[in-house]
Amino acid sequence: MNLNNMMQLDFLSKSSNEGFARVAVAAFAAQLDPTLEEIGDVKTAVSEAVTNAIVHAYPNAIGRIRIRARLYEDNLLEIVVRDWGTGIADVEQARQPLFTTGGEERSGMGFTIMESFMDALRVRSQVGKGTTVTMKRRIAVRGGELR
Amino acid sequence: MKMIAKRTERSLTLYLSGELDHHAAKDAMAEIDRNLDAALPLRTELELSQLTFMDSSGIAVVLRLYKRMQNLGGSLRLTHVPAQALRVLRTAGIDRIVTIEEGEKKS
Incomplete structure (x- = not known):
């Protein structure tokens, strides 16, 4: 798979960075010409x-979070969100709908x-080492229209 | 996130604008609680036409408001819900327990 572009972002696990993080990734992904719905997703x-x-990896501390976004050929967007926090003991359980330890x-x-x-x-995820979440989304190629 | 409340009799309308994420959720919950305690409404409308973003934190806020309205013996409606927020709410199945009216606000 050919890599067309990539970016990396490190920031502290403060809730005020949530808006910044999602807007930064959205701005990077904008070069794929996504629809409003795709960018919203x-x-x-x-x-x-x-x-x-922010909530689970660093519950009583401020730690570092890293986002890497890569654009591959065929409009494939890959986003990796990584932390070096507490880790998840049972990933299967954590992925179940409605399961939370967050109150x-x-x-x-x-x-x-x-x-x-x-x-x-x-x-x-590894307990005591941290968690890496990798997400992929193919952005539809919209062509044939004059702009 | 900004919230404006309007009261008539036992009806309460909460206009929520801006972004409702984890960062904003705590304040949103506290403000909703304050307004419910003051108005003790039988009908509450959460008006979302100016909401620009919502994630799963918003689900927790809506569910909490729904439970509080149940305890008051009242009803809850979500109105003018934008497409992005609607997708999040539907993914969680909130549309099966709370009345949701989607779409742009008519001027």
């Missing part, structure tokens, strides 16, 4: 992954939304 999925890292402020729907809004989702 990508922003939502990034928001979920980053919020998970009443959380809905337990984060992974379900990432799964349904993106084409592919992979979660790798």
Whole structure:
């Protein structure tokens, strides 16, 4: 697969960075000429992954979160959200709808939304080492119209 | 996130604008609680025409509001729900328990 472009972003796990992170990825993905719905899906999925890292990876501390976004041929967008926090003991369980350890402020729907809004989702985690969430989404190629 | 409340009799309309994510959810919940405590409404409308973004944090906010309205013996309606928020709400199945009216606001 040919890599056409990539970007990397490191930021602190502060909730005020949630908006910044999803807008930055959306701006990078804009070069694929996505529809409003496609860009909305990508922003939502990034928001979920980053919020998970802020809430669960660094529950009582401020840590580092890294986003890498890559554009491959055929309009394929890959987004990797990585942290070096607590890790998830049981990834299968964490991915179940409505499962949460985050209290009443959380809905337990984060992974379900990432799964349904993106084409592919992979979660790798090691307790004490951190979590890596990899999401892929193919942006439809819209051609044939004069602009 | 910004919230404006309008009250008539036992009806409450909450106009929510901006972005409803985890960062904004705590304030949104506190503000909703304050307004419900003051109005004790039988009908609450959450008006979302100016909402620019919502993620799963919004689901928790809506569910909490729904439960509080149930405890008050009242009803909850979500109106003018934008497409992105609607997709999030539907993915969580919220449209099966709360009345949702989608679409742009008519001026």
